[in-house]
Amino acid sequence: MRQPAMPIPSPFQSSIAKPGQGKVVLSLLPPNNPTLTTLTYKYPLKLVPRTGGFVPTPEPSALSDTCPSHPVHLYLLTYGGGLLPGDHIEVSITLEPRTRMVVTTPQGSTKIFKTDPNNNGSNPNVIKGHRKQMPANKHLSDMSQQTLDVRIGRQAALCYLPDPSVPFQNSRYAQVQTFTVDAAAKGDQRSSLCVLDWVTQGRTSRGENWNFRFWRGRNEVWAQDEKTGKSRLLLRDSVILDDETEDSDDSDASESEEDEVETTNRNIHNGLENRVDMPPQAPAGLTPLNIIAERTRPHGVVGTLILSGPVFEDLGAYFMNEFQSQPRIGSRNWSDHAPSSVPEPSTSHKGDVTWTSARVRAGFVLVKFGAKDFETAKHWLGGIIREEGSVIREFGEEALFCL
Amino acid sequence: MFLSQDLEAEVSQLESRLEEARAQLAASECPSPPSSYPNSWSIKETYNKKNKKQLDSTRSSLHALLLLSDSALPLGSFAYSSGLESYLAHNKPSRTSPSSTFHRFLKLSIASLASTSLPYVLAGYREPETLETLDNDLDASTPCIVAQRASIAQGRALIGVWERAFRSSFAGEGSTDPAVAAIDELSDALKSCMDDDELGPKGHFAPLWGTVCRAMGLDLQQTAYVFVVNHAKAVLSAAVRASVMGPYQAQNVLASQSLQDTIMKRIGREWNTPVEQAGQVVPALDLWIGRHELLYSRIFNS
Numbered sequence: 001m002r003q004p005a006m007p008i009p010s011p012f013q014s015s016i017a018k019p020g021q022g023k024v025v026l027s028l029l030p031p032n033n034p035t036l037t038t039l040t041y042k043y044p045l046k047l048v049p050r051t052g053g054f055v056p057t058p059e060p061s062a063l064s065d066t067c068p069s070h071p072v073h074l075y076l077l078t079y080g081g082g083l084l085p086g087d088h089i090e091v092s093i094t095l096e097p098r099t100r101m102v103v104t105t106p107q108g109s110t111k112i113f114k115t116d117p118n119n120n121g122s123n124p125n126v127i128k129g130h131r132k133q134m135p136a137n138k139h140l141s142d143m144s145q146q147t148l149d150v151r152i153g154r155q156a157a158l159c160y161l162p163d164p165s166v167p168f169q170n171s172r173y174a175q176v177q178t179f180t181v182d183a184a185a186k187g188d189q190r191s192s193l194c195v196l197d198w199v200t201q202g203r204t205s206r207g208e209n210w211n212f213r214f215w216r217g218r219n220e221v222w223a224q225d226e227k228t229g230k231s232r233l234l235l236r237d238s239v240i241l242d243d244e245t246e247d248s249d250d251s252d253a254s255e256s257e258e259d260e261v262e263t264t265n266r267n268i269h270n271g272l273e274n275r276v277d278m279p280p281q282a283p284a285g286l287t288p289l290n291i292i293a294e295r296t297r298p299h300g301v302v303g304t305l306i307l308s309g310p311v312f313e314d315l316g317a318y319f320m321n322e323f324q325s326q327p328r329i330g331s332r333n334w335s336d337h338a339p340s341s342v343p344e345p346s347t348s349h350k351g352d353v354t355w356t357s358a359r360v361r362a363g364f365v366l367v368k369f370g371a372k373d374f375e376t377a378k379h380w381l382g383g384i385i386r387e388e389g390s391v392i393r394e395f396g397e398e399a400l401f402c403l
Numbered sequence: 404m405f406l407s408q409d410l411e412a413e414v415s416q417l418e419s420r421l422e423e424a425r426a427q428l429a430a431s432e433c434p435s436p437p438s439s440y441p442n443s444w445s446i447k448e449t450y451n452k453k454n455k456k457q458l459d460s461t462r463s464s465l466h467a468l469l470l471l472s473d474s475a476l477p478l479g480s481f482a483y484s485s486g487l488e489s490y491l492a493h494n495k496p497s498r499t500s501p502s503s504t505f506h507r508f509l510k511l512s513i514a515s516l517a518s519t520s521l522p523y524v525l526a527g528y529r530e531p532e533t534l535e536t537l538d539n540d541l542d543a544s545t546p547c548i549v550a551q552r553a554s555i556a557q558g559r560a561l562i563g564v565w566e567r568a569f570r571s572s573f574a575g576e577g578s579t580d581p582a583v584a585a586i587d588e589l590s591d592a593l594k595s596c597m598d599d600d601e602l603g604p605k606g607h608f609a610p611l612w613g614t615v616c617r618a619m620g621l622d623l624q625q626t627a628y629v630f631v632v633n634h635a636k637a638v639l640s641a642a643v644r645a646s647v648m649g650p651y652q653a654q655n656v657l658a659s660q661s662l663q664d665t666i667m668k669r670i671g672r673e674w675n676t677p678v679e680q681a682g683q684v685v686p687a688l689d690l691w692i693g694r695h696e697l698l699y700s701r702i703f704n705s
Contacts, residue, residue: 233539234602236540236544237546240683241686299686299687302686328698329493330698354493354694360548366547368546368686368690368693
């Protein structure tokens, strides 16, 4: 990971924040100088800013209008590269008008751990022991949560292309990402956002195949009228992957998990029995198909990309065009000597990616995809975004850090 | 103001449920657990003449129920396969058991419908005065154009049927039913709204279904059950027309205990889901529905 080029404000100043909380305000100071006027965070969350990495090339005349300031890069990290049960990450970011921010997670993946006393050291022990002391775990919830709340002012832009979330076996995770844009801004004044949210089947090397208990990803875009304070839902994308074992063994499961969190060194026998109790959870790898795998089949990763606003207009149009020019399904070349009427597709079709792109309301382009594995999805998505080129032009190569 | 209205609505709802429960208790010899719910309007009730008013309301709700579950209800549901056509194109039926491919789809489709739309049906019934917000939120939550078109077309057709056919019988002249008022309001908004207003009212099917069912005197369980069973009927009918199975086989599936259990289970799961928590549980289905547009030949609109 690169070192921040800007001094990090002392972590002591963040004493007001609760564990896992972070707050960032990006302002544009005169004449045209993007500055983080607030940056606080608290363990296990870490926010690392980096400015001056990329300065958009002042080429054609139009650029100076559409690109009012150079982007600030924010790394969003958690110790251990993921979230433990009970962790609650809460990040609030404000982008004041005409600012731009790139957010990435330079950790390869966001791991969703499951604290399990009888696992064979699949979690880094140091972290497990260490974070037990944190007050965030006092409520003994075994769910990891992350909320991201971003306010994007007029003409401001957010480019958020993070690593996928990798939920480990038996983990539980809920994430809510809310993006609020200025309702009064019209045309080129509108806020822009590019948000990627993707989840994988888990660690394939360990035979995990959608063996987690619960994963929910919700992304909402609201338009708020600053004068009246009224907000309106523009877009909601919500995916729920639930193995539905809660229904049957509700009370038992929650009790036993509280125990698990409390006593790390519980004897192995108990743990094993506990596992046998859970009806549909056969050992990983041997499970024919659990309910989540059944509902995501044949994909090993599913995700959503949300694009909106003037900055990502071209990228959205590119995705729409690529989608519409995909070969028709079930079309056949009836004459066997004529050359194939379907032209060979470009990068967007390499690999096993099933995707759809839709221009939904309010100018949003919503891309949904499923791919056989993480590498395929990453290659496909990175390929299209690089091929189109506007993200790199506006935000620099580092915006595609995770792709 | 609003609060007292809400409370009144709730009181009347609870009262009617209480009456119904009493009638059931009196009339039933066989216990009626939730799974046999649709059979719970026992025939005996019709002979129970002690409570004339109760009898009338049961009869009219039964009548409304039959109207709303009729496949001849002009909503145009026959034009949609809810992704089945695209699913079949993406998943070639296996030669050994072609119908297992379909059964998988039916299960996924019902689960998905329940998780994405059913909370809106229930909310449309419970709080008809929020119909316009529900309509906006569902529009915001529908990720693909194909599904959006299908939902809007059926929703508007439902308003049409309500206004032209049902309203005169189910809502008297000066009706004060909040459900009736909510439908009128949405209908007016739809008529006065310009076509190019992207964020204007749309008339999505699910919340309107809830509100219309309430206006027609169904109870909440009936409303939810008919909504899901109608969906299953539409998918099965599409399967017959797509030559996945024959009509008898389709009726067999429709009549099966396993379908009833699936429906009850899904309704039970979503009964208390607030609309904010509604979401897609079958991500693959979004992809199939979205890619319906890419089919070389198609016989359905979705």
